[in-house]
Amino acid sequence: MSEFSMWFEQTFKQCYCEKGNLVDQERFSELVQLVLDDEADEESRALFEEKIRTCVQSNGKFLEEKGLRECIQTKLTQFKQDIPGDLAQSIKNSINL
């Protein structure tokens, strides 16, 4: 049982109406975050995966969130500052290594 097991279960319930339709997309995106960040435990993940297999709206929202996350992440990763060439050496010099 992980840190977020209880939170996940309760939030999951709040996302859906009695008929099982997704009614709170904002809360749902919090669950998606936990799953995509690999912070949901096995039980929570199973509950989530079962839902997106059977609920078109949930699956659509999940795929949208996943695609967006991956796209932003890829573009951010591509943009990196040049590392000063002398940085490693000046660190070593400063502590006499």
Place this chain on the structure above:
Amino acid sequence: MSEIEEEAVRQNYSEQEKTSIFDTEFMIHVDSMYNFAYRLTFDEDDAKDLVQDTYLKAFRFINSFERGTNAKAWLFRILKNSFINEFRKKSKQPAKVDYNEVESYYNSDDAGENITTDLRVETVQHMIGDEITGALNALPVDFRTVIILSDLEGFTYEEMSKILDIPIGTVRSRLHRARNMLREKLVSYAKEMGYNN
């Protein structure tokens, strides 16, 4: 410096062991450290000074580090604390929105109503890396930091909790808010630039 030493089991490394740890466990993270420092300070010289200062402290307190444990998280924690305690005051970055104000706003019950997440993958695909980096840089530093640590450096929530000295639940909620804020910025930017959304 007490934050470096707290909860640590004190080691007693020889000079040779210290050098070895420094070279093999610390120096391999210098590029990540510089990128993190630059994303905090927005200034090459400040970033360089911050990284050097972090490594100096790391060497000085190396006996508080247990060999083979998570050196990257340990170094990031020192860097973050150095930034808050020393560099943030003299940083050349423009004045930022007060973090406490921002956090209390985003923690309020109605905050969700104003969060726009209507951003499409196709819109982001039109953008280039430095446009997205610009949007990230426009976030208040504490929100920017969680995105950097999670999405760029790959730290887990538990590691982030230790680096930032905040509960793991706060890591989860702050990260969610930070990503929503980033999307809001990207939506505004897309509209400004005339990208279809």
